[in-house]
Amino acid sequence: MPSGSTALSRASTRHVEARLREVLADPQRRDSDLDVHFQPIVALPRGDVVEVEALVRWHDERLGEVPPDVLVGVAEDSRLVGDLGRWVLERASRAAASWPDGAGGRPAVAVNVSPLQLEEPGFVDDVRGALARSGLPADGLVLEVTEAVGVADPGATHSVLSTLRRDGVRVALDDFGMGRSSLTLLRDLPLDLVKIDRSFVSGPRRGASDAVLLRLLVDACHSLGLQLVAEGVEDEAQARTVTALGVDRAQGWYFGRPAPDADGVGAASRAPVPTPLDVRAEVVGP
Numbered sequence: 001m002p003s004g005s006t007a008l009s010r011a012s013t014r015h016v017e018a019r020l021r022e023v024l025a026d027p028q029r030r031d032s033d034l035d036v037h038f039q040p041i042v043a044l045p046r047g048d049v050v051e052v053e054a055l056v057r058w059h060d061e062r063l064g065e066v067p068p069d070v071l072v073g074v075a076e077d078s079r080l081v082g083d084l085g086r087w088v089l090e091r092a093s094r095a096a097a098s099w100p101d102g103a104g105g106r107p108a109v110a111v112n113v114s115p116l117q118l119e120e121p122g123f124v125d126d127v128r129g130a131l132a133r134s135g136l137p138a139d140g141l142v143l144e145v146t147e148a149v150g151v152a153d154p155g156a157t158h159s160v161l162s163t164l165r166r167d168g169v170r171v172a173l174d175d176f177g178m179g180r181s182s183l184t185l186l187r188d189l190p191l192d193l194v195k196i197d198r199s200f201v202s203g204p205r206r207g208a209s210d211a212v213l214l215r216l217l218v219d220a221c222h223s224l225g226l227q228l229v230a231e232g233v234e235d236e237a238q239a240r241t242v243t244a245l246g247v248d249r250a251q252g253w254y255f256g257r258p259a260p261d262a263d264g265v266g267a268a269s270r271a272p273v274p275t276p277l278d279v280r281a282e283v284v285g286p
């Protein structure tokens with residue numbers, strides 16, 4: 001039997017799209033072939049789990065595991081991203097509504113939203129519906145958007161995000177610092193949180209200048225009333241660095257990998273974060 005990635009790499013985009021269309025059209029297959037994994041996001045410096053990110057997973061009988069970025073790309077190109085996004089939103093809200101309080105209260109669930117999904121006319125109703133059906137309060141939901149939001153229609157995107165924020169939903173800008181992220185996004189988008197791309201934290205071409213940039217971003221975000229989340233924290237040294245730089249929250253393999261909800265990620269205990277005093281002792285000033 002060919003391995004999943006081999007079958008996937010041999011498959012044409014059109015074939016992947018056809019498989020996805022079938023899955024989304026069949027409620028039973030949708031609930032069995034698609035899944036959502038959850039990864040904790042902790043508040044620094046204590047390490048309480050305050051958010052949990054929902055990450056879609058697709059296991060197809062013929063294609064094997066289809067990586068989420070491939071899945072989302074295909075869904076965006078074939079107008080299926082609305083259906084996919086609604087399914088993830090429902091599944092994630094229902095899971096989050098059942099999580100017990102942890103040390104940091106009940107964690108909010110963070111759901112990734114494609115720019116195309118946000119531009120669909122029913123998006124606000126989809127979000128409100130998912131909250132109402134699951135019983136999750138609006139402040140239990142964070143929507144993660146990327147720098148590509150609002151490129152097609154900045155006014156409409158702004159109004160959708162502002163409407164949902166007035167309901168109590170929070171908005172995070174994902175992968176900030178990747179690609180052509182501009183600082184004006186921080187000023188122009190209605191945001192609560194900014195997630196710094198993992199290339200600044202654990203990427204292969206990291207250097208001393210990353211700490212300088214991180215420090216600048218912490219200052220900029222705090223001045224704008226935004227909280228900063230470091231993505232891709234893979235080891236203790238990186239956890240110490242982001243804590244010392246004043247980053248508010250962190251996510252990464254060091255604190256926990258994405259896992260099925262059955263593994264209790266939502267109720268995960270505190271991660272082993274170095275105490276602030278330890279950190280201060282170790283960090284060399286700028």
Ligand code: C2E
Nearest residue numbers: 055056068069072088112113114232233234251252253258
């Ligand atoms: P993202 O939103 O930036 O999610 C974080 C990604 O980083 C996840 O990859 C996660 O597994 C990975 N990650 C977390 N901690 C670490 C770490 O310490 N080291 C490294 N190397 N990686 C880490 P994943 O699950 O493969 O998802 C990839 C991307 O696919 C996501 O990036 C997001 O843009 C997209 N995606 C995933 N689920 C959905 C969804 O339901 N809807 C939409 N629109 N996009 C989604």
Ligand code: MG
Nearest residue numbers: 053112144174
């Ligand atoms: Mg994300």
Ligand code: MG
Nearest residue numbers: 174175195231
């Ligand atoms: Mg990200």
Ligand code: MG
Nearest residue numbers: 069146174175
């Ligand atoms: Mg990403």
